[in-house]
Amino acid sequence: MAPSVIHVSGTVTGSVEVRFTDSGVAVCRFRLTQTTTQWDAAAQQWRDGTPIRYVCTAWRDLARNATESLVDGVRVLVTGRVTEIRDNAVYLSVDDLGISLRQRIAYTETSLPSPAAAASVSPTASVASVAAPTAQRAAAGARDPAGQAGGPPAWWEQRRATGWHRTTARTPADAASPNAGR
Numbered sequence: 562m563a564p565s566v567i568h569v570s571g572t573v574t575g576s577v578e579v580r581f582t583d584s585g586v587a588v589c590r591f592r593l594t595q596t597t598t599q600w601d602a603a604a605q606q607w608r609d610g611t612p613i614r615y616v617c618t619a620w621r622d623l624a625r626n627a628t629e630s631l632v633d634g635v636r637v638l639v640t641g642r643v644t645e646i647r648d649n650a651v652y653l654s655v656d657d658l659g660i661s662l663r664q665r666i667a668y669t670e671t672s673l674p675s676p677a678a679a680a681s682v683s684p685t686a687s688v689a690s691v692a693a694p695t696a697q698r699a700a701a702g703a704r705d706p707a708g709q710a711g712g713p714p715a716w717w718e719q720r721r722a723t724g725w726h727r728t729t730a731r732t733p734a735d736a737a738s739p740n741a742g743r
Contacts, residue, residue, distance in 0.1 A: 577627060594613070638660075640656050
């Protein structure tokens with residue numbers, strides 16, 4: 562019988578443990594809690610159901626990436642195979658893992674600003690030293706957030722600044738117009 566594949570959305574509880582086998586293969590283990598909600602018709606409100614506890618194990622590159630990315634309290638989406646059920650927990654061998662965007666923004670390596678953006682610029686800095694990081698980013702194909710190649714388009718920043726009042730734009734040109742979102 563093949564192990565059953567399941568998809569779980571839950572919250573990481575505790576820290577991620579990583580170990581390496583004798584041959585150098587990374588293995589990480591983390592705990593996950595899934596709490597379902599149920600509608601209570603009598604009280605006219607949502608109530609938390611019984612939490613389901615998972616012990617998740619990931620291997621190789623997924624283990625390395627999970628160790629670097631996961632912290633206590635982060636909501637994740639996990640695809641895995643049930644390997645065992647014991648001690649009131651479901652044990653999963655994780656095939657894929659992702660951060661849930663329901664309650665937070667996740668940044669990737671390509672969406673973060675360059676390290677040069679964090680460098681302080683003194684008032685006496687030369688124009689050449691200030692222009693150098695911009696030239697390096699342009700040479701690497703990155704773009705500034707104001708709509709040049711590499712960052713979000715201008716309409717994205719404009720809509721984000723206005724609080725996302727309008728749910729969808731008809732066209733990108735419509736979203737970039739000064740009256741967008743009104």
